[in-house]
Structures are given as C-alpha cells and as structure tokens.
Amino acid sequence: MSQMGFDFGGQQPRRLTKVTPSKLATFEDCPRRYRMAYVDRPTPQRTGAWAHSTLGAVVHNALRALYDLPAQRRTPARAAALVVEQWQDAGFADAEQAQRYRERAKGWVTDYVERHDLVTEPIGVERWVSAPASSQGLDGPPSMIIEGRADRIDQREGELVIVDYKTGRWVPESRDARSAQALALYAVAARRTLRMPCRQVELHHLPSGTVAAAEHTEESLRRQLKRAEESAADLRQAADTLSEGGDAEELFPVRTGRHCSWCDFRPSCPAGQQAAPAAQAWDLLAP
Template sequence: MVEQLGFEFAVQPRRLTKVSPARLANFADCPRRYRLTYLDRPTPTRTGPWAHSTLGAVVHNALRALFELPPERRTPVRAAQLLSEHWQDAGFADAEQAAVYRDRAKTWVMEYVEHNDVSQTPIGLERWVSAPVNPEPGRPPTMIIEGRADRIDERGDELVVVDYKTGRRAPDEYEARSSQALAMYAVASARTLRKPCHRVELHHLPTGTVAAAEHTDESLRRHLARAEETAEDLRLATDTLTAGGDGDVLFPASPGTRCAWCDFRPSCADGQAAGPPAKSWELLAP
C-alpha cells in the first residue's frame, strides 16, 4: 500500500503550493522564464514552434493512440500509420526535412512495438496524478505535487512510470534515477492509484534504449526534499510579487546557452544578449 512509503497524506491545515515537474524545472533553470510562462498576463511574446518539440509530441500521441487499441491491433504497421495520422510539420526547416523525420519516427515506433511487449494495457495514459506530500514522515503536507505521466504500467503488485524520450542522447540509469520528474510521478501515481510505485523507466525511441531505476522510499524522499526547497522559493517569490514586489528582482534571468532556444527569447533582453538564436530545428536528434 502507498502508506508504506511513509508520506503524509492527511488533510492539510494551510494553503499548499501546487507544483509540477515542469514548473519546478522552469523556476530552477531560469526564474524569469517561470514568471513569463506562468505569471505574466497577457502572456508575453513567444518564439514559434520547435521541431524537436513537435517530433516528441507526435511520437507521444501515436503511442498513446496505439495503447488505446485492443492488444491484437497493436502492430508495427498500425503504429506507423498512427504516427502518420498524428504528424505535424511545425518547426521543421522545410517539407523535405519534415518528411525525413516523419519516416524516421515511423521506424522508431515500428521498432518499439517489435522489440517491446505492448500486449499489456497500461493503467494510465497521459494520466494526471496528484498528491499532497511532506518529505518528512508523519508531518502535515507542505506541497501538492501533480503532473501528467506519459504512461503508467501495472506490473504485478506495483506500478511503473514510463516516460518516452526522442532527444539527441540516449538516457542511462543515472538519468532515470536522478530525474526529479519521474520521482514525483512515482509518488503521485502511488497516491492517485493506491498502489506502490518505485520503478521508473525512460524509453528512448531513436535508439530503443530503456533506462530504468528502482527507487527506495528514502530516495523518493530525497527527491521530494529538493522539490520542497524549490517550491518554497517559488512560493515566496510569487507571494512577494503579488504584494507589489519587483518582478525582475524576484524572478531574475539566468542567461546561458539555453537562451538560444528559450520560448520567451523575444520578450527577454538578457536572453537576447546571451547569444544568437537557435534555428527551430537545431535540437532534432541527428
């Protein structure tokens, strides 16, 4: 049962900060990007679509649609057809480049079906999970973690969180174990679906790599403790901004190489000064 994790899920006496892996990562990477994404209204000017994001979304959508089919229809050919049905060209250099990556992605999903057991129906597909938690056992919740997991499998008496990857580099066990997002999904999945969840997996479609990690209760608590620290900084900055604080001071920019492909580069002078912009297709897997 989820109680064995030792996390406290009792009714909280105070307002809790809701955080998702994406929000925490945004704030940790660049507080200004967080403000521009979630707080400033109307939403500041953004860049156009990125080809690598389009590619990732298409693959995710095709695999979700595949697992929504009866097991006997989850064939490599059908996977390729679903990829074509969900295909979009947004962010690619031109139609020729888009066609090249469409064909590659079709091969990825076909090989994924060929080399992985897809006969079992996941308990969750793009499933929203949520949990009030405190990293310290027996203490009232300090935050609510939430997010949408790509896939949640039920294997025996436990759940397994699966995250699809289409990036340039194949992940390894260290990346799976160190992923705060996967750890948060594991805890929230256990709370939402009332089953233990310790195993997390990164499935890299371009290489067929499956990077897995088995968490302990203690390793999950460590991830939550780090998330709690970021969540508290985020909450304090947001409350101070609401009270009239200076947004540029509370949410400073963190200029660096990532500014080249930041969605909010057109609205951030510091990001523009950090270097030239990236082409919308530069982060595609080679």
C-alpha cells in the same frame, strides 16, 4: 463553540502550493522564464514552434492512440500509420526535412512496438496524477500538492512502474532516470493516488531503443521531494511578494546560459538574447 472540522486551534490551515515537474524545472532553470510562462498576463511574446517538440508530440500522440485500440490491433504497421495521422510540420526547416523525420518517427514506433509488450494493459496512459506530499514521508504533514501527466504507468508484479518516452538527441542512462525529478514525483503521486508501491522509473528513448531504468528507495524519493519543497516554497514566496507590489525583476531574476539559445521567451528577454546566439528551430532534433 467551534464547528466540527474547522477548529485549527487559533491558527490558519497551511496553504499548499500545487506544483508540476514542468513548473519546478522551469523555475530552477530560470525564474524569469517561470514568471513569463506562469505569472505574466498577457503572456509575453514567444518563439515559434520547435521541430523537436513537434516530433516528440507526434510520437507521444501516436503511442497514446495506439493504446486506445484493442490489444490485437496494436501492431507495428498500425503504429506507423498513426504517426502519419498525427503528423505536423511545425518547426522543421522545410518539407524535405519534415518528411525525413516523419519516416524516422515511423521507424522508431515500429521498432518500439516490435520490441515491447503493448498487449498488456497499462494502469494509465497520459494519466493525470495528483497528491499531497512531504519530504517527511507518507506519514508527514503535506507541504505541497504534486501533480502532472505521466506518459504511461505500468503494473508489473504488484508494483507500479513510471514510463517516460524520449525522442531527443540525448540518450539517457540509468543514472539519468534516477536523477529525473519528474519521474520521482510521478512515482510518489502515483503511489498515493493508486495505492500501490511505486519505485521503478524508466526512460524509453525511441531513436536508440534504449530503456534507462532505475529503482528508487524511500531515501532517494525523499531527496527529490525535499528539492521540490524548496523550489515550491521559493516560487510561492516570489509570487506572493509580487502580488503585494514587489519588484518582478528582483523576485524572478534572469538566469542566463546556453539554454537561452532555445528559450521559448527569447524574443521577450534582452538578457537572454545577449547571453547566447539564437538556435534554429530544428537544431535539437535527434541526429
């Protein structure tokens, strides 16, 4: 006699792979990099800090800290002060360059607070969302668990909006917001987690003041989920085969290109070193 809840008709329940947008993007860019970041232990040698990553983290942390304050204290001046409090110099060429970008970052967040409504409370800031999902839609059997941390989730006119802050050289457009897999997956996970519609996604580029927005349809979300499913299945198979004694180089092949110049694992990848010259730690800063 079977126990209630454990009768699978002679079949084992399907094992769901947990994936984040970062893991999926890393695997698609270069399977070897994925292996070094998430599979190999101990973790291979990495590069030092990158100035653009430091700058992005400072701005994100300052805006998060701003939302921790009461609404009436979310002023441009306080936002600028929080940049100073959160500041790190890691990855910059020298103290002069670090100071110059600290001042720029203060200006970015000051302008951002002046232009945007930060009084209305968001649904979440740096909110972790996690939910089973499938490209077959809400009613389909789940094929994976998508999860991650959204910069901000707003509620506008009864619907959720995913907001992602950007501080890099590239100025996004609406098509970039629509094609961003991370934003689409956050929208699906937020919809399931918070039980509210979520179609709107936005990239907020602080250096330029650009807001690149897009509205997803069920079909566009399904396409992103299908792409994620395929990558999740490939990385799961590669990891499982490796654990059974498979060849790491064959299962996680290197995929070289311009990105090898600023790959975190460049010191541990001879193929990447040959494929492209090393970037300086500050080369990807917004001009």
